[in-house]
Amino acid sequence: MISSEDEKLLGMLRRNARASISDLARALNVSRSTVQNRLQKLEQSGVVKGYVLEYGSAFLSQLVSAHVAIKVRQKLTTKTNVELKQISQISELYAISGEYDLIAVVQAQSTEQLSHILDEIGNLDGVERTNSSVILETKFKR
Known part of the structure; x- marks a missing residue:
């Protein structure tokens, strides 16, 4: 505590x-x-792990961000997670409950780049399907 x-x-x-x-x-x-x-x-005590780079608002406002729900074949979960970690535009990856297994936060420099990243994710061995939602506006972030 x-x-x-x-x-x-x-x-x-x-x-x-x-x-x-x-x-x-x-x-x-x-x-x-x-x-x-x-x-x-x-x-x-492990409360503070390190200090990280935070992008400036001018740079972030130019990025196209999306939440990508990913359904993974269970026997390939570990392999798929390792491959997703190699995609530098994925800033966060969460294991979730429900119909999909993972949610990735993707940040791209354009909609074209986002499209290519989504194709790359969808083509990974072990990914059964994806569902993407582009983030239009951030209301608040803590």
């Missing part, structure tokens, strides 16, 4: 993972060493 102070720190890092220790300490009204110790504890 993490403390409410750690939750505040995580919230700030979620908004800006590049914030300096000094800025975080000032915003939380604690010392720099307190922030460093909390971060170290969160990293060691």
